Amino acid sequence: MESRHQQIGVKERVGYITRVESFSACHRLHNKSLSDEENKKIFGKCNNPHGHGHNYKVEVTVRGKIDHVTGMVMNLTDLKRYIEEAVMIPLDHKNLDKEVPYFENVVSTTENLAVYIWDRLLKLLPPGLLYEIKIHETDKNIVVYRGE
Numbered sequence: 001m002e003s004r005h006q007q008i009g010v011k012e013r014v015g016y017i018t019r020v021e022s023f024s025a026c027h028r029l030h031n032k033s034l035s036d037e038e039n040k041k042i043f044g045k046c047n048n049p050h051g052h053g054h055n056y057k058v059e060v061t062v063r064g065k066i067d068h069v070t071g072m073v074m075n076l077t078d079l080k081r082y083i084e085e086a087v088m089i090p091l092d093h094k095n096l097d098k099e100v101p102y103f104e105n106v107v108s109t110t111e112n113l114a115v116y117i118w119d120r121l122l123k124l125l126p127p128g129l130l131y132e133i134k135i136h137e138t139d140k141n142i143v144v145y146r147g148e
């Protein structure tokens, strides 16, 4: 069904808005179902038993219609609250493998971190808005996940 604005010929426009947050965490790349030798071979220095840390930067992008009344896809203040709940509270200053139950049996790669964040945000955001999670693990290592 056409909205009132479509009926009177006002063009519907779609926008993408992004909120960026940073958090610090430590981890170790290790798969419990593999031997120590296999883990060492696959993950190399990142399998060091004492772990290592990152200052992760997360970019959360939502996509949706720009509302004619508010001028917004969604209020960035609301997005900030959702990211606080889905990302900052569970992950900031945490040992991912030991303090985040999800990673007990899931290797804490940045790909899996992006899936974790996607799944948590999907439960909080209004339906159909979440578009992309981009994580900068380092300045050189960047992962994108779009829910596929």
Ligand SMILES: Nc1nc2c(c(=O)[nH]1)N=C([C@H](O)[C@H](O)COP(=O)(O)OP(=O)(O)OP(=O)(O)O)CN2
Pocket (backbone or CB within 6 Å): 029, 046, 052, 108, 109, 110, 111, 137, 138, 139, 140, 141
């Ligand atoms: N596909 C993936 N590969 C790797 C991941 C990952 O999450 N997904 N993670 C790591 C390590 O966690 C590691 O911290 C990255 O190390 P490194 O490549 O050494 O990081 P830098 O780019 O900062 O190092 P430079 O020495 O400056 O190149 C490994 N692989």
Ligand SMILES: [Zn+2]
Pocket (backbone or CB within 6 Å): 027, 046, 052, 053, 054
């Ligand atoms: Zn790492």
